[in-house]
Amino acid sequence: MATALAQLRRAVDQLQLSDNDWNTLSTPRRILEVAVPLRRDDGRVEMYKGYRVQYSTTRGPSKGGVRFHQDIDLDETVALAMLMTWKCALTNLPYGGAKGGVAVDAHTLSLAENERLTRRYTSEILPIIGPERDIPAPDVGTDERNMAWMMDTYSVNAGFSVPGVVTGKPIVLGGSLGRTTATGDGVAISTIEGLRVRGINPQGATVAIQGFGKVGYWTAIALEKMGLKIVAVSDVKGGVTGFKSVAEIFEYSTKTGSVVGAPGTDTLTNEEILHLDVDVLIPAALADSITEKTAPGIKARVIVEGANAPTTPEGDAILNDKGVLVVPDILANSGGVIVSYFEWVQDKQNFFWTAAEVRENLNQILMKAIHEVEETSKSKNVTWREAAHMLGVSRVAEAHRLRGLYP
Numbered sequence: 001m002a003t004a005l006a007q008l009r010r011a012v013d014q015l016q017l018s019d020n021d022w023n024t025l026s027t028p029r030r031i032l033e034v035a036v037p038l039r040r041d042d043g044r045v046e047m048y049k050g051y052r053v054q055y056s057t058t059r060g061p062s063k064g065g066v067r068f069h070q071d072i073d074l075d076e077t078v079a080l081a082m083l084m085t086w087k088c089a090l091t092n093l094p095y096g097g098a099k100g101g102v103a104v105d106a107h108t109l110s111l112a113e114n115e116r117l118t119r120r121y122t123s124e125i126l127p128i129i130g131p132e133r134d135i136p137a138p139d140v141g142t143d144e145r146n147m148a149w150m151m152d153t154y155s156v157n158a159g160f161s162v163p164g165v166v167t168g169k170p171i172v173l174g175g176s177l178g179r180t181t182a183t184g185d186g187v188a189i190s191t192i193e194g195l196r197v198r199g200i201n202p203q204g205a206t207v208a209i210q211g212f213g214k215v216g217y218w219t220a221i222a223l224e225k226m227g228l229k230i231v232a233v234s235d236v237k238g239g240v241t242g243f244k245s246v247a248e249i250f251e252y253s254t255k256t257g258s259v260v261g262a263p264g265t266d267t268l269t270n271e272e273i274l275h276l277d278v279d280v281l282i283p284a285a286l287a288d289s290i291t292e293k294t295a296p297g298i299k300a301r302v303i304v305e306g307a308n309a310p311t312t313p314e315g316d317a318i319l320n321d322k323g324v325l326v327v328p329d330i331l332a333n334s335g336g337v338i339v340s341y342f343e344w345v346q347d348k349q350n351f352f353w354t355a356a357e358v359r360e361n362l363n364q365i366l367m368k369a370i371h372e373v374e375e376t377s378k379s380k381n382v383t384w385r386e387a388a389h390m391l392g393v394s395r396v397a398e399a400h401r402l403r404g405l406y407p
Contacts, residue, residue, distance in 0.1 A: 186335020
């Protein structure tokens with residue numbers, strides 16, 4: 001939360017906004033904390049904390065993922081909802097920001113337990129979600145299967161099918177082609193643009209990726225197809241280098257549960273992967289991996305943030321002093337919410353696009369945002385992160401002023 005507030009404070013000061021603007025922009029619109037009981041397969045009943053934070057609804061219904069992770073708490077959920085607000089405004093999507101989830105280790109749940117937990121959590125937040133209110137999506141620990149259960153739970157209570165209540169659903173339930181890979185595709189596009197700005201040829205450029213989940217894996221696949229060389233990847237157990245291809249290391253991790261130990265590879269820690277001598281570093285795990293402690297050893301010339309808030313303000317300052325170009329999270333990983341927007345539009349119209357149309361529209365929206373950030377960075381003499389936040393925050397502030405204060 002401290003990182004998100006520090007970034008907002010910087011943007012408010014640079015934009016010379018008023019104290020009234022700060023008070024409005026720094027306060028979440030609605031916070032819901034719920035108890036989520038789960039009947040385990042052996043009959044035991046366990047209680048978990050669940051959250052849904054709607055940070056802003058000024059520019060439209062709020063939008064944001066649902067996490068199943070043991071370490072989430074209210075502060076983190078508020079911070080992520082805030083970042084989603086600026087991300088949607090930066091990419092000019094008609095949304096506010098939201099976030100939610102349950103403080104549970106999803107890996108400890110059986111399939112039946114996961115379904116029961118998902119449906120109970122959905123029923124608890126039911127009064128504040130909906131296709132015109134707040135549209136959840138997958139995040140850490142959840143996937144299209146969870147979204148199918150959420151959509152069904154909402155629809156059963158409504159009495160009719162409401163596919164637009166969530167995004168990231170299976171295709172047969174109103175999901176969009178390209179949604180699964182969207183965040184990784186967006187990180188890959190951002191990587192190519194970051195290399196362009198630094199004058200580095202993408203062909204053969206070396207990349208290290210911390211985090212080999214949904215974002216890291218699809219980023220690696222996209223970049224490898226573009227001719228870049230993925231030299232190291234990591235997961236929660238550690239990292240490896242020396243593998244021949246992304247497909248090879250993914251196949252091994254699927255069988256064993258980790259990339260660590262793959263034949264012919266050398267093992268790294270998650271901190272060591274940050275310090276490899278590569279052209280591009282992509283932190284795609286959880287928050288706060290690049291800190292005052294880890295930033296000094298970073299050798300990459302471009303960092304593209306696949307995760308949300310992977311860099312602390314102290315780490316950011318060190319990277320700036322080193323001349324590293326950081327493509328910030330609210331820009332680099334916005335591909336997911338952009339294609340979620342496409343899915344929502346398709347559900348509302350009951351008219352579905354081809355995969356080529358999804359890719360073309362994703363590229364158009366993301367490239368526009370990248371060029372706006374690049375131009376603002378140059379004209380205002382600020383970093384890309386500062387430029388991105390200035391654009392997103394200014395658009396939300398303008399919407400607040402135009403709507404006025406009720407009553």
